Amino acid sequence: MQLTTRDTNVAIQVDPSVFDYYYNEGLVHQAVVTFMNNARSGNSAQKTRSEVRGGGRKPWNQKGSGRARAGTIRSPLWRSGGVTFASKKRDYSQKLNKKMYVRALRSILSELNRMQRLVVLNDFHCSTLRTKDFVNKMQDLSVNNALIIMHEVGAFEYLASRNLSNFIVCDVADVDPVILLKYENVLITEAAIKILEENLQ
Numbered sequence: 001m002q003l004t005t006r007d008t009n010v011a012i013q014v015d016p017s018v019f020d021y022y023y024n025e026g027l028v029h030q031a032v033v034t035f036m037n038n039a040r041s042g043n044s045a046q047k048t049r050s051e052v053r054g055g056g057r058k059p060w061n062q063k064g065s066g067r068a069r070a071g072t073i074r075s076p077l078w079r080s081g082g083v084t085f086a087s088k089k090r091d092y093s094q095k096l097n098k099k100m101y102v103r104a105l106r107s108i109l110s111e112l113n114r115m116q117r118l119v120v121l122n123d124f125h126c127s128t129l130r131t132k133d134f135v136n137k138m139q140d141l142s143v144n145n146a147l148i149i150m151h152e153v154g155a156f157e158y159l160a161s162r163n164l165s166n167f168i169v170c171d172v173a174d175v176d177p178v179i180l181l182k183y184e185n186v187l188i189t190e191a192a193i194k195i196l197e198e199n200l201q
Helices: 025-038 100-114 130-140 156-160 177-182 191-198
Strands: 003-004 009-015 118-121 147-152 167-171 185-188
Touching: 003 118, 025 100, 025 177, 100 118, 100 177, 118 191, 130 156, 147 156, 147 177, 147 191, 156 167, 185 191
Parallel strands: 118 185, 147 167, 147 185
Antiparallel strands: 003 009
């Protein structure tokens, strides 16, 4: 299978198992949901009466004081006491087999290629760190919203694009299902394609 680079108009040979894979919608949905759930922290936590510090001694005698009986100062009825139905940390993580994850990425990349949303570049680099120069470079490629996948993101590429919401530059190692589907176009360099093919075998 061949893909043509946008900037040099040269055909390059790519692995059809990565860029011409059938689209498995159910698997892609599962991969996206799993990835997003694994990013959740679930860090809401409150303490019950047994977890609040202190309150080991009975405040006063059970009878004879005229006050209501009390067994601990950390009762939910007391100030600084525990919470009756305390929320606890929740683990939202889900498991997805490596083969399923790889096939989901193949499905996404292949569908992007079929929809002509995958743009191959011979190379991509910025000579300055100015955002204006980066925008002009994107305009020359006729791209208004894109994910740029590189072999290794340089300082100029990162600094020039970090202030733009409709563009993001990332290393090929940071590619995931969510980021591939987030942007309208995906620009990828030849060097990144070779690494991606090795990773998705």
